[in-house]
Amino acid sequence: MTTEQERTAMGGAHRFVGLAESLERHAGTPTGAEPPNVRGSNRGYGLVFFHQAEHHLSTVISSGLRFQPLGAEPAQELACTVYKEQAEAARHLVDLTAELLVRERTYLVPDQIVPNEAPLLPGTEFHGVLASGHPLFPAEFTRFTDAEGVEQLQVFTLLPVTLGELNYILDEGVTALRQQWARFEVDVFDLGRPSVA
Template identity: 80%
Template sequence: MTTDKQPLTAVGGGAHRFVGLAENLEQHAGRPTGAEPPNVRGDNRGYGLVFFELDDYHLTSVISSGLRFQAIGADPAQELACTVYKEQAAAARYLVDVTAELLVTQRSHLVPDQMVPNRDVLLPGTEFHGVLAGGHPLFPPEFTRFTDPGGVEQLQVFTLLPVTLGEVNYVLDHGVTALRQQWARFEVDVFDLGRPSVV
């Protein structure tokens, strides 16, 4: 990846629109425990990653930081999140990183309930072949939709939920709502990357 993906603060009005965002994320996702800079691999990938822990639920959330400044055509701006059990944090980091990199490279953005399939297995040792982007299954809507003091929505945080190959095909045949109903029916723990497929 080249270094031409610098923050484009002129697009969309600049960083002042996101005052209070860090506090909002911490309020819902828990205490920040670490961060990975945009140049962790040597080049500037256009976003960093921040790690949060919610001790009461034994959960870790990995959230992108900087995607909102990239020219991906999103209005409002976007960041990505993935919440898993603490011992699976490395996998959540990978899912957010690979999805954010795809958006930056293709200069594309997500829409609610969008499925991003992958031809091959995303995580070794699992059946996951894609992610489903949408609201957070545990956190309130204020986590997903960040507004400025005037109540204007400035940012959407799309939570990535891993989906198996069978679930990818099920969504193609029946839609996202039907998959969510299956998850509810079988009481699927969407934070567990060791979970089986429901279809």
């Protein structure tokens, strides 16, 4: 038996007409996809890979979270943009975060931190991600609207943050960290970047 929330989440695919074209317009050329059942059972979402040659960036975007009963209004998908050579790390971060949301039946809010006790990527100090608008793509990437202009979907970009930066956010707030990133001209797309805190 399905709940009202589940019926609402599963229905209404028509609300997302034009979404694929919108994502491609901003994130670049689709280069591949990973189905929901890549590990056997259906995890509730797939992953789509994009490449933008102009900036040498790869973006991994979840596909299917919007149909999960997570309670988000509007619906949500996740993205992570990195340099092309680091695309597998972006895949890992989106997969890990999406899996957590599906398992916990929860959703993200702007500027939310999703921390982790251990490094999310081997050999790095990244202990979490910050749910954000996209630092490069226009607002239309983050907020997808239907033909009537009603917002149907938010695409949260996951920005990796170090353990020091997580602690800095706890003390000073997200805005203060963004100011530090701007001050030190941090390239948030580079997973080899140093921590600013």
